[in-house]
Amino acid sequence: MLIERPVPVDAGAAIARLRDRFGDRVQTGAAIRDAHGRGEGLHDIMPPAAVVLAHSTAEVSAILAVCNDTRVPVIPFGVGTSLEGQIQALHGGISLDLSAMDRVLSVSAADLDCRVEAGVTREALNAHVKSKGLFFPLDPGANATLGGMAATRASGTNAVRYGTMREVTLGLTVVTPDGSIVRTGGRARKSSAGYDLTRLYVGSEGTLGVITELQLRLFGIPETIAAAVCQFDSLRGAIDAVVAILQLGIPLARIELLDALQMRACIGYSRLEGLAEAPTLFLEFHGAPAGVDEQVAQVGEVAALNGGGALRWARAQEERTALWTARHNAYWAARSLRPGCETFATDACVPISRLAECILETTAAAEALDLVAPVVGHVGDGNFHMLVLFDPADADERARAEALSEGIARRSLAMGGTISGEHGIGLHKMGMMAAEHGDALAVMRSLKAALDPRGIMNPGKMLPG
Numbered sequence: 001m002l003i004e005r006p007v008p009v010d011a012g013a014a015i016a017r018l019r020d021r022f023g024d025r026v027q028t029g030a031a032i033r034d035a036h037g038r039g040e041g042l043h044d045i046m047p048p049a050a051v052v053l054a055h056s057t058a059e060v061s062a063i064l065a066v067c068n069d070t071r072v073p074v075i076p077f078g079v080g081t082s083l084e085g086q087i088q089a090l091h092g093g094i095s096l097d098l099s100a101m102d103r104v105l106s107v108s109a110a111d112l113d114c115r116v117e118a119g120v121t122r123e124a125l126n127a128h129v130k131s132k133g134l135f136f137p138l139d140p141g142a143n144a145t146l147g148g149m150a151a152t153r154a155s156g157t158n159a160v161r162y163g164t165m166r167e168v169t170l171g172l173t174v175v176t177p178d179g180s181i182v183r184t185g186g187r188a189r190k191s192s193a194g195y196d197l198t199r200l201y202v203g204s205e206g207t208l209g210v211i212t213e214l215q216l217r218l219f220g221i222p223e224t225i226a227a228a229v230c231q232f233d234s235l236r237g238a239i240d241a242v243v244a245i246l247q248l249g250i251p252l253a254r255i256e257l258l259d260a261l262q263m264r265a266c267i268g269y270s271r272l273e274g275l276a277e278a279p280t281l282f283l284e285f286h287g288a289p290a291g292v293d294e295q296v297a298q299v300g301e302v303a304a305l306n307g308g309g310a311l312r313w314a315r316a317q318e319e320r321t322a323l324w325t326a327r328h329n330a331y332w333a334a335r336s337l338r339p340g341c342e343t344f345a346t347d348a349c350v351p352i353s354r355l356a357e358c359i360l361e362t363t364a365a366a367e368a369l370d371l372v373a374p375v376v377g378h379v380g381d382g383n384f385h386m387l388v389l390f391d392p393a394d395a396d397e398r399a400r401a402e403a404l405s406e407g408i409a410r411r412s413l414a415m416g417g418t419i420s421g422e423h424g425i426g427l428h429k430m431g432m433m434a435a436e437h438g439d440a441l442a443v444m445r446s447l448k449a450a451l452d453p454r455g456i457m458n459p460g461k462m463l464p465g
Contacts, residue, residue, distance in 0.1 A: 008092025011049035014072040025053040036095040041083030043342040048089035057212040065179030076206040078145030084426030090460035118147025134218040137162040141328040152424035153203030157254045160380025173213035206458040222286035227320040228311040237307035238279040239356040254284040255380040262374035269333035270326035334387040341389045348412035349383040349421030369400045383421035425462040
């Protein structure tokens, strides 16, 4: 989707009022505006007119009240790891930076939950709760803020066992466009009282309000954690092994796929030793020792039946960290295949029974378009990504890259899947929303109009006009 930016809104009056209240926390320098004008996924820089750093929910309320009064767009910002253009300031306006709201407000080991401000990152939360024998399992790879993860309904490598942000978010504090502060949900593990507003805001990408606090589920650190790598003769064999493992109900914590091209990138970028440029599964097992041993034996048998080699173990914490760091760096490793090029990540998710077909057709399409596009995937829940590289100065190559992305989305829908498993819609996938949702888009637009009548919240994202 090639993006044309409309004429930015005049934010001068709002900036002046905000500067009176917040002083030098209102920044208009070119460098900071550019840094807040793009995420990791789209190379197009669309800077806001100003960046405002908030320190509390009350301050977010005051900022939104000013922007709503002056009809100036507001784009919530965490640490800038979004992949679909969620933080680009399409209409200018104010980038509302929540990164300084980074306090862990409470932790209950007895109830396995916590309350955090939106700017807390997942790594910071895990460092805070580790001494209590707890951890927060969602791991999208980037050290994203928890507010941003909720806004995009993120998941990541542990989703096959622990779910997505939808499942682990118990409640929220949200500031609405007019500056009102509302709390949704609570600490109870179930409720049938009223509309589920928490689930409405999780995944709303800053288009309905600003998430400032989150009540989250925590989990006990497993007694045994074992990680392994298994390499395969063919991509189909690796995918068929995943499908068989899931159909047998083996409770893996993580099962990640890297195709041969992505393995080539990771071997070079992360200095992985002793591994071939071949389709590979990265696996992790959580549980009691006897249960983990049983899971490992079952997975080994399934892998062997599908052309897999012996499992290579990473039992020590340092070895596991190195293994998963290499997986998390897959994005940057892929970029190293063509220095100077840009990339965006596709995000198809299909029923497990269609996974092999979808991935194989997708890799064939990339080859036909003469594009470098390695594959990685959280294949335990049918979600895979193709990291499409292109020369931003080559209009034809970018057009082919966009055609591949649209083709993947349409293929996923045809197979009963979705255009976005975890990255969200933002700008880049907005053109495919009608194909997935049809008449339901009218309901979404009605919700947007009701909750943000002046249209200031991250305008031009998610919902096509």
